[in-house]
């Protein structure tokens with residue numbers, strides 16, 4: 001059986017990771033691999049219901065702690081129902097956001113101590129770490145311009161420049177502290193150049 005791979009895509013809103021997940025899926029399918037594409041929060045029937053609670057604009061009263069715990073509730077379900085079974089059967093798992101988003105958004109953005117997030121990480125995923133994390137990085141002003149063009153913005157997308165600056169900073173700090181797992185992709189470049197960067201990274205882990 002071919003080596004299973006767990007790959008996560010991260011970045012602030014507007015950085016384009018959801019566009020590139022299809023490109024990455026095609027890359028692996030062309031290599032003859034079985035791919036499971038999934039996302040967080042969500043990825044399971046239960047997790048998608050939790051996602052609705054987390055993203056709905058009307059839920060402005062949700063506290064930062066509740067937000068963090070709901071992210072991990074959805075993640076616990078996702079790991080046991082989808083991620084571990086797919087990895088055990090030798091698939092390539094592509095996950096649109098994972099644990100690093102909790103550090104960046106709830107830690108960096110909301111200001112929750114990283115040590116609390118780390119406790120939950122150890123509880124919910126003691127033996128699981130992505131093999132590769134692609135961080136789609138983009139200047140926050142450009143990202144916000146892109147978000148503004150969307151017709152519906154969710155509870156996170158309606159946050160301000162300062163929030164996203166914190167999120168981006170936190171992602172970049174994590175990338176710096178784990179330079180082997182993280183690969184930073186410059187999302188400000190034209191589509192073809194971004195695809196080229198992604199392809200070069202993927203070729204290295206085949």
Ligand code: TMP
Nearest residue numbers: 040041071097098101102105106156157
């Ligand atoms: P998406 O827009 O990439 O689908 O993700 C939904 C939102 O959830 C996005 O704004 C980031 C946020 N999020 C967190 O705040 N913490 C997390 O742990 C995850 C997985 C996502």
